[in-house]
Amino acid sequence: MSAQPLILSSRRTILIAILARYEEFLQNYQPDRDSIEVETRMAKFDQICKDWGSLQQQLEDSATTAEEMTHNAALREDFERRLIRVQSALKAKYREIPRSEVSQQGAGRNPLQGIKLPTIALPEFDGDYMQWLTFRDTFECLIHDNVDLPPIQKFHYLRAALKGEAAQVIEAITISASSYELAWKTLAERYSNEYLLKKRHLQAMFGITPAKRESATTLHQLVDEFERHKKTLNHLGEKTDGWSSILEHLLCTKLPSNTLRDWEEFASTNDNPSYDSLIAFLHRRMRVLETLLVNKPEPSPIETPIPPRRTIFPRTASFATTDRDVNKCPLCNMPHTPPKQTDFTEKLGLSKTTALRRFELLERRLERN
DSSP: HHHHHHHHHHHHHHHHHHHHHHHHHHHHHHHHHHHHHHHHHHHHHHHHHHHHHHHHHHHHHHOOOHHHHHHHHHHHHHHHHHHHHHHHHHHHHHSOOOOOHHHHHHHHHOOOOOOOOOOOOOOOBOSSSGHHHHHHHHIHHHHHHHHTTTTTHHHHHHHHHHHHHHHHHTSSSSOOOGGGHHHHHHHHHHHHHHHHHHHHHHHHHHHHOOOOOOOOOHHHHHHHHHHHHHHHHHHTTGGGOOHHHHHHHHHHSEEEEEEEEHHHHHTTTTOOOOOHHHHHHHHHHHHHHHHHHSSSOOOOOOOOOOOOOOOOOOOOOOOOGGGGGGBBBBBTOOOOOOOOOHHHHHSSSSSSHHHHHHHHHHHHHHHHO
């Protein structure tokens, strides 16, 4: 026997000894004392089974004589029988442990035990192909792959998460435990259309609105949306790593004019400008813009000077008067109240203007005479 089979054989002997210790543990098992070890032993026992299968297969492949083949076959049969017996016994012991003790065992290993984490909201899906991958991955993690939830409860969660067009896809399926898998499969077949998903993300990528003004916010939004579609296409199987020139050109058509001018100036100094170098350039640009925004002093509010108030006094005139000056008529200079407009019209049949003109003419004639 060569050196390699000897090493494999010695490793197999070690595994057989470990299996014997597991059997001794089960034989002398006392719930009050040993229940805390069951879960840990179960986790380690799975690795023992994998290691045994790998070693045994290599030894069987390297056997050259009929005696070695017979020996390996007998060992496999005996070891597999003992493995199954020990694994079944460990699972039975684990089921016998009260749930409160299992929670306490987990509390010793989980640093988040005792911390109230925020509730994760159930995702909603209304039939938008662009949101299908996010909904599918989240729902599978929270609900579909949760072994503690019965199928009928999963079906109710699924019905609550679907809206609009997506809800109509499984509307005709009766709610029951046996129908959940059918409902999920029907929904997945409807929206897991990779060809259509790729076209939708490509269409959205080409349809991104070009940025008009350069700012850290607009560049962040543009790069984030562009990268999201690129990564989704890569997740769907498209080799976007080979699209460097196409992506670089497409993203350039969405940049503000001054950003594009600076990029072209930078790219002219680079032998082979690529999409990754454009993304790195934009990230540097955004950091600069954010730094400038922080360092820019905030403009102080301009105070409009308030003109001094001028105290306006009502105009008054003081006249030294005598009794004869009181109520003197300006027309005839006689001591009586000046006639009103209505008095001229009623008594003379003339307007005030016409009457004044005639009085002036009369006064001139009197002066000449």
